[in-house]
Amino acid sequence: MTDKTRDGPKTEAAKPAANRMWGGRFAGGHAEIMERINASIDVDRRLFAEDIEGSIAHAAMLVRQGIIRQEDGDTIRRGLEQIRDEIERGDFAFSRSLEDIHMNVEARLAALIGAPAGRLHTARSRNDQIATDFKLWVRGAIDALGEGLRELVAGLLDLAEPHAGTVMPGYTHLQPAQPVTFGHHLMAYVEMFERDRGRLADARKRLNESPLGAAALAGTSFPIDREATATALGFDRPAANSMDAVADRDFALEYLAAGAILAVHLSRLAEEIVLWTSDGFRFVRLSDAYSTGSSIMPQKRNPDAAELVRGKAGRALGALQALLVVMKGLPLTYGKDMQEDKELTFEATDSLMLSVAAMAGMVRDMTPDPEAMRRATASGHSTATDLADWLVRTLSLPFREAHEITGRIVKLADERGSSLADLPLAAMQAIEPRVTDAVFAVLSVERSVASRTSFGGTAPDNVRRAIKAARERYR
Ligand code: ARG
Numbered sequence: 001m002t003d004k005t006r007d008g009p010k011t012e013a014a015k016p017a018a019n020r021m022w023g024g025r026f027a028g029g030h031a032e033i034m035e036r037i038n039a040s041i042d043v044d045r046r047l048f049a050e051d052i053e054g055s056i057a058h059a060a061m062l063v064r065q066g067i068i069r070q071e072d073g074d075t076i077r078r079g080l081e082q083i084r085d086e087i088e089r090g091d092f093a094f095s096r097s098l099e100d101i102h103m104n105v106e107a108r109l110a111a112l113i114g115a116p117a118g119r120l121h122t123a124r125s126r127n128d129q130i131a132t133d134f135k136l137w138v139r140g141a142i143d144a145l146g147e148g149l150r151e152l153v154a155g156l157l158d159l160a161e162p163h164a165g166t167v168m169p170g171y172t173h174l175q176p177a178q179p180v181t182f183g184h185h186l187m188a189y190v191e192m193f194e195r196d197r198g199r200l201a202d203a204r205k206r207l208n209e210s211p212l213g214a215a216a217l218a219g220t221s222f223p224i225d226r227e228a229t230a231t232a233l234g235f236d237r238p239a240a241n242s243m244d245a246v247a248d249r250d251f252a253l254e255y256l257a258a259g260a261i262l263a264v265h266l267s268r269l270a271e272e273i274v275l276w277t278s279d280g281f282r283f284v285r286l287s288d289a290y291s292t293g294s295s296i297m298p299q300k301r302n303p304d305a306a307e308l309v310r311g312k313a314g315r316a317l318g319a320l321q322a323l324l325v326v327m328k329g330l331p332l333t334y335g336k337d338m339q340e341d342k343e344l345t346f347e348a349t350d351s352l353m354l355s356v357a358a359m360a361g362m363v364r365d366m367t368p369d370p371e372a373m374r375r376a377t378a379s380g381h382s383t384a385t386d387l388a389d390w391l392v393r394t395l396s397l398p399f400r401e402a403h404e405i406t407g408r409i410v411k412l413a414d415e416r417g418s419s420l421a422d423l424p425l426a427a428m429q430a431i432e433p434r435v436t437d438a439v440f441a442v443l444s445v446e447r448s449v450a451s452r453t454s455f456g457g458t459a460p461d462n463v464r465r466a467i468k469a470a471r472e473r474y475r
Contacts, residue, residue: 176380214245
């Protein structure tokens with residue numbers, strides 16, 4: 001991913017003049033508003049490195065195929081490398097009247113090397129060029145996001161490990177349901193983020209076919225070697241149909257879809273952090289590094305980073321929706337509508353990268369409070385299912401009947417303001433005379449989690465095994 005140009009020099013003001021790159025049959029210049037709606041350089045300058053890489057591969061192939069002369073190819077390559085340096089140094093004047101990154105680079109190449117620059121665009125169009133540049137960029141974004149996720153998952157594993165046996169309430173409907181461990185809860189997110197990485201990796205596989213050489217839409221009459229440019233750019237093969245190659249944006253849609261699901265996962269974890277750090281829970285504390293104060297209420301510690309991760313999900317979800325709508329109903333092949341793809345994808349990527357990094361930071365920063373989690377677990381009658389299971393096992397009751405009896409015992413505990421474990425045996429026996437004091441063994445929250453040994457269950461040994469297995473997948 002390249003964003004070196006983002007703080008670069010300002011794009012120069014609009015100048016009405018016939019465009020040098022395609023102006024042959026045009027006499028007049030653009031209306032100012034036409035230039036503003038048409039130009040994409042303010043956005044697609046982020047593709048400069050990919051654009052130059054693609055051009056270098058294309059020129060080298062043209063030389064090898066005898067389509068342009070070796071000296072011209074060498075001059076072109078040196079010129080392109082110099083342009084890359086200029087842009088990286090922030091020493092390049094982007095021009096809005098040159099529309100996009102392709103023509104900005106090519107115009108500069110002409111200024112630098114003169115006539116040979118005009119040979120670079122042989123057997124190529126901006127349509128296959130942009131598809132190639134954009135694919136290379138999205139591929140880089142997929143890799144960078146995958147790396148970010150690896151770090152987030154590593155943080156979750158490090159936090160889960162010491163808390164494999166830390167009891168907390170597991171919720172459904174945000175009501176205490178059954179005791180689980182904090183480690184198990186965190187490992188649920190490891191599963192989610194691992195699927196996200198898998199979805200990104202899947203998208204990358206399908207993305208990795210080169211559009212370069214599809215030319216405008218029909219292919220070219222020049223004897224090009226599409227295999228060679230595909231290999232030079234790290235693609236697995238050339239895209240098989242020239243029309244599809246220039247019209248396809250599935251790769252961006254798939255990437256944004258994977259990103260949207262990732263954003264949903266991030267926002268769910270963010271919401272849990274907001275809850276856990278709130279006064280009603282106090283399960284977790286974030287240090288000053290990830291908390292903000294209020295300008296009026298001195299007692300406040302707000303989990304702003306978590307709230308922003310939750311909020312920024314809107315951008316990733318919106319980008320997917322917006323690009324789906326852009327693409328919907330577009331006839332083959334390229335339409336300028338498709339130029340809208342970059343801004344959406346860049347914005348979603350920036351917000352996803354930031355959110356993943358902020359989440360990784362918060363996960364490393366969190367200090368859990370096992371005592372607070374334990375208190376909440378014990379007060380929520382979260383071992384009621386264990387009591388019902390005990391009645392089934394010990395008294396051979398049908399589960400439905402055991403459920404009924406347990407419900408009455410829970411009601412009694414509520415009336416007395418007591419937890420299940422603190423209810424006197426006699427009180428339980430008043431409801432079900434066959435209950436013995438052996439029942440207390442299953443009413444403890446620790447016993448409850450320890451008993452959940454079924455595959456994927458919350459028993460601390462299971463959780464430790466899951467952490468170990470996840471770490472092995474990372475080696
Ligand atoms: N700036 C254009 C885009 O981002 C590049 C392709 C333009 N092709 C064309 N035929 N106008 O989509």
